[in-house]
Structures are given as structure tokens and as C-alpha cells.
Amino acid sequence: MATKKIKELPVILVTNDDSISAPGIKALVEAVQDLGRVVVVAPDKPQSGMGHAITIGHPLRLHKVEFMEGVEAYTCSGTPVDCVKLAVDKVLHRKPDICLSGINHGANHSINVIYSGTMSAAIEAAIESIPAVGFSLLDYSVNADFTAAKIYVRKIVEQMLKGKLKKHFTLNVNIPAVDASLVKGIKICRQAYAKYEEAFIERKDPHGKMYYWLTGEFVNFDKGKDTDVWALANNYVSVVPIQFDMTNYELKTSLETDWNL
Amino acid sequence: MATKKIKELPVILVTNDDSISAPGIKALVEAVQDLGRVVVVAPDKPQSGMGHAITIGHPLRLHKVEFMEGVEAYTCSGTPVDCVKLAVDKVLHRKPDICLSGINHGANHSINVIYSGTMSAAIEAAIESIPAVGFSLLDYSVNADFTAAKIYVRKIVEQMLKGKLKKHFTLNVNIPAVDASLVKGIKICRQAYAKYEEAFIERKDPHGKMYYWLTGEFVNFDKGKDTDVWALANNYVSVVPIQFDMTNYELKTSLETDWNL
Numbered sequence A, B: 001m002a003t004k005k006i007k008e009l010p011v012i013l014v015t016n017d018d019s020i021s022a023p024g025i026k027a028l029v030e031a032v033q034d035l036g037r038v039v040v041v042a043p044d045k046p047q048s049g050m051g052h053a054i055t056i057g058h059p060l061r062l063h064k065v066e067f068m069e070g071v072e073a074y075t076c077s078g079t080p081v082d083c084v085k086l087a088v089d090k091v092l093h094r095k096p097d098i099c100l101s102g103i104n105h106g107a108n109h110s111i112n113v114i115y116s117g118t119m120s121a122a123i124e125a126a127i128e129s130i131p132a133v134g135f136s137l138l139d140y141s142v143n144a145d146f147t148a149a150k151i152y153v154r155k156i157v158e159q160m161l162k163g164k165l166k167k168h169f170t171l172n173v174n175i176p177a178v179d180a181s182l183v184k185g186i187k188i189c190r191q192a193y194a195k196y197e198e199a200f201i202e203r204k205d206p207h208g209k210m211y212y213w214l215t216g217e218f219v220n221f222d223k224g225k226d227t228d229v230w231a232l233a234n235n236y237v238s239v240v241p242i243q244f245d246m247t248n249y250e251l252k253t254s255l256e257t258d259w260n261l
Helices: A002-008 A023-035 A080-092 A117-127 A147-162 A228-233 A249-258 B002-008 B023-035 B080-092 B117-127 B147-162 B228-233 B249-258
Strands: A011-015 A037-043 A062-068 A071-076 A098-105 A132-137 A170-175 A186-188 A194-198 A201-204 A210-213 A216-220 A237-241 B011-015 B037-043 B062-068 B071-076 B098-105 B132-137 B170-175 B186-188 B194-198 B201-204 B210-213 B216-220 B237-241
Touching: A011 A023, A011 A080, A023 A037, A023 A062, A023 A098, A023 A147, A037 A080, A062 A080, A071 A080, A080 A117, A080 B194, A098 A117, A098 A147, A117 A132, A117 A170, A132 A147, A147 A170, A147 A186, A170 A228, A186 B249, A194 B080, A228 A237, A237 B249, A249 B186, A249 B237, B011 B023, B011 B080, B023 B037, B023 B062, B023 B098, B023 B147, B037 B080, B062 B080, B071 B080, B080 B117, B098 B117, B098 B147, B117 B132, B117 B170, B132 B147, B147 B170, B147 B186, B170 B228, B228 B237
Parallel strands: A011 A037, A011 A098, A037 A071, A098 A132, A132 A170, A186 A237, B011 B037, B011 B098, B037 B071, B098 B132, B132 B170, B186 B237
Antiparallel strands: A062 A071, A170 A237, A194 A216, A201 A210, B062 B071, B170 B237, B194 B216, B201 B210
């Protein structure tokens, strides 16, 4: 009987980019643990900024680990995207019903969706026709307070599990770093054109040779009130529906008429 | 006089993901060398499949190297995206007029645009408001014949330099691996929904522990005749205009009406 019941529960694959040791992934599992059979496959070390990288030049390792009572968990030596691929092929041997990634320590709004390992894991799942969400809290700290985030994770996952989702359903969810009582609710948004303006810091090593650290200042070039950056600045949880078709259809039309090739 | 003339030429930043040693990047420079002041900043080692990864956990190195008569060239220890960022901030100290990435050894059509370091470098340039193109030849071989590719690279870059381009102009160009005489021309396309279906190969190391190699079979789920996969299969050069706004506007509208959050 117990086995049968477990089989009927939706399978929820959980991953992230901050590694299995990050408090954010524990918060995510705690928020949804009773909604399905949760299986964790997460990187064995931090993989922030890995974007949609995959490991092709060397092989991957997969290890079963202790994580949380009643939750099957594995570490993978690769990127967040590798975690999703390995989870489907070698851990679950099937597609999970949904895939959740995060909760990331730090923002993944605006252009960050492209650099983020957290979001790339969710997008990879969506490419595989697994509905997916990436969650991020606007607090980089290892001691970040996930109370508000957990409330909204649960709200969104419950809504997802209610009905039939589109095949490539993907959301980028960011949660403001404020007390739960101050969060005004959820706003469905578009991705802002806001980005880091790079300034590399130059240093000299003990042998007199230069090296460069990537740093930058975040700049919002997008004054729209329908963006994720606006929503977060106004204490809303931002939800940006994501696609992986990168075709610029507007530019396609203009090239078809204007270019002579 | 000579200095003045050089200053008036468009600055063309060239990068790739196969590293500065790959024949493809030499073919790219040869194709456009007389059209502007070409500056190469490319990875010092292969970076295929790195997607939009950036290096944040450790610093980067940049080295001036010999490359080709009359061409300023540098290697960077990071990813293709790092190359573009470092080139703008620490090599050129300005935005180049255009950025070219490739010529990649191997296809970057359909969903591969998301995994490709070659395309991510071009997309990074576009995010920085630098018009950019990624070029790929459908031949993984180090001995690939770039004759046809060079003809089409030149055609496209000449067209780009003719007029004013949109700020975030980006193209994903793939060239079929056939003799130049068999290429039927250029098709402006959309990105196909075609992807690798993963099958990890399991092996045991000498200590009895498992490891996994990522492999896969390419499957085209998209029967459209307006896709890059169709164009290439029919001996056309495929040109897919690319955007970095990942918002799924259709899903946004449906969530705004259907979801109760």
C-alpha cells in the first residue's frame, strides 16, 4: 500500500547551482516536501555563473548522499545542466513531473537569467519537456532568511501541480529580501533590460604578472513598470515566464525584406 | 596618415570557443581581415559547451600572442563570454564596431545555440550593444574545409558593415559541410526544436567506481521548412536572428488570465 501511494505522488526533481550544501536548496525541499516524491540531484560544489554549460571533455561522477529525512539525494560533479540530464537518465530513469531549481542565494532577474546556473537547470528541464521553475532570493548571504521565499515557493508549486502545464513551461521567480509581511504579492513580469556594467579589477601576482577579477555595477536601462526589476524594487515576487526559442522574429522579418544576400 | 586610416576602419573583435589554436578562428580572420582592424581575444584552451558561463570564483589571465601578420591577438584563460568582457574593458578600452565568433568546428543550429560557447560570446556582445554573429561549420574535424564558410562569412560581414545595425543585432549562422559549389545560398530561419536525446555511457574506474560520459543522439522534433535544421539539410547556409529576451510573452498572457496567485 505504502509503495503504491508513493508511486502516485508527483516526482519533483530538485537541483540548484549553489551546491547541495547551500541552505537555499534545503529551504526549497522543506517548502514542497509533502507535495510529492522529492529527489535531489545537485552539484557537489558551487556552480554559480555556469550558465548553460555542459561537461563534454571529461566524465561525471554521481554519489548518493544523506540530505534530509525521507528525501533521496545525490551529488553530481558537473554543472546544474549536467545534474538535470544525469537525474533523468541515471537516477530517475524517467522524466520527473516537475523540476525545481534553487532557492538561489542572490538575484537572477533581468539579464542574469542567461548567466545563472539555477535558471539554466530549469531551462534544461523545460527543453526536456519537464515543467520547471527557478527560484532566487535577493540575498547572497549564507545566513539568508528564506521564510518569505518558502511561502511563495509553495504557492507557486501548488498552483503548478493543480492543472495541466504546457510542455515547455518555465518560470523565473525572484523573491525580494524583505520580511514576509512586507511582500505585496506576485507580479507576472517580463525580463528587464538591466545588466552588470563590467569593470575588471587588475592585480599583479607575486611574479609581477597581471590578473583580472570580474566585477561590475548593476545598471537598469529599462524604465518599464512591467519588468521583474520594477516588481522586486516594489516588494513584489517577480514571475517571468521563460522560453528557450532564441529566434528574434522581428529581426527575422526585417532581414527577409531588407537584406540582399 | 597610416595611423589615421587605421582609426577610421571598423574595429572587428574576433573570438571563438574552440580556442586560439583552432583552424576555424584563422579562417574567420582570413575572411574579414581587410574589412577592418581585426583584434582577436580567444580562449587559451577549448571551451566548447560552456554556454554563457562566466568566471567569478577565480581571476582571469590575458596574454598577447603571435597569431597572424597584422592582427593583434590575445589569449584569455576564461570562457568565451569572459573573452568578450575582457576584450572590451582591458584590450580595446571601447566597444568594437562588430563582434564575430567562430568559425566553430561543428554545428550550432537549433537548441545548440544555448549550449554553445561560440554563440554565447556573440550573445554577450549583443547584450553589450555590439552587433554580433556566431559562425559554425557542420564539420567537427580539425581538418575541416572552410572554403565555403569563408565565402559566406565575408558576404554576411560586408552586408553588416554597409548599413546601421540594430543595437542588439545578433545572428546564428551555420554553414553546411559541402563543397562551396553545392551551397544553394542563404536562408533566414527560425531556431528548430531539435536536440540531443541524452544517453550517458556508464563506465567503471580501476577502483570499481562508476563514472558517466555525456553522449546523445540528435533528434529533430520540428517538421517546419522555415527552420535552420531544414535549411542545412537542404544545403543552405542558415541564418537565425537571435534575441536575449527570454520572456515567453504567450505564457505571460495566459498566466495573467488563468493563474490565481
